Amino acid sequence: MKPSLAARLAALALATLATTAFAHDYQLGAIEIGHPWARATVPGQSVGGGYVKLSNGGTADRLVGASSPAAVRVELHTHEMGADGVARMRQVQAIDLPAKSAVELKPGGLHLMLIDLKAPLAEGARVPVTLRFERAGETTVELAVEAVTPAAPMQHQH
Ligand SMILES: [Cu+2]
Known part of the structure; x- marks a missing residue:
């Protein structure tokens, strides 16, 4: 029996969803x-x-805050090398997004820090986070929770 058109369309939609889940x-x-x-x-x-990767195609803006129902609060953090050669996280008040530029929040660099999680972040889950920009306003996006992988090796000064 040949699969119906509806079944084939459903399969196509699922394939599209899977792709979207990977990169949204x-x-x-x-x-x-x-x-x-x-x-x-x-x-x-x-x-x-x-x-997250933030690409700003317009005039200069700043990410000034974030919040999530999954955590008591969300801070903006950066990694900094201390005088003792140990990398530490430090809270920043805003992340600058110069005009026509992209800023990538990634492990070992700028990041969102979800503080006092209400439940563990489970692989495959989606966690809503509201991002607040100085000019553009705010929007809610979903963080795709990915498997625990070893952190990028930290650079130490000797
Ligand atoms: Cu942090």
Whole structure:
């Protein structure tokens, strides 16, 4: 028996969904919010990192805040090398998005820090996060939770 057209269309739609789940993008005014994701956490872990690529096709803007129902609060963080040669996270008040530029929030660099998680971030889950920009306003995106992978090796000064 030949699969019906409806069945084939359904299969196609599923394939499209799978692709979309892997790389999903959002648009807010001139800002493209590319593939927001978070690293899965283990039970007992109280914080989680969120990452996204922000491409600004318009005039200069700034990411000034974020929030999520999955965490008590969300901070903007950067990694910095301390005088002792140990990399540490530091909270920043805003992340600059110069005109016509892209800024990537990624492990080992700028990131969203979900603080006091209400539940572990499970692989495959989607976690809503609202991003607030100074000019563009705010929008809610979903972080795709991906498997725990070893962190990028930290650079140490000797
Ligand atoms: Cu952090």
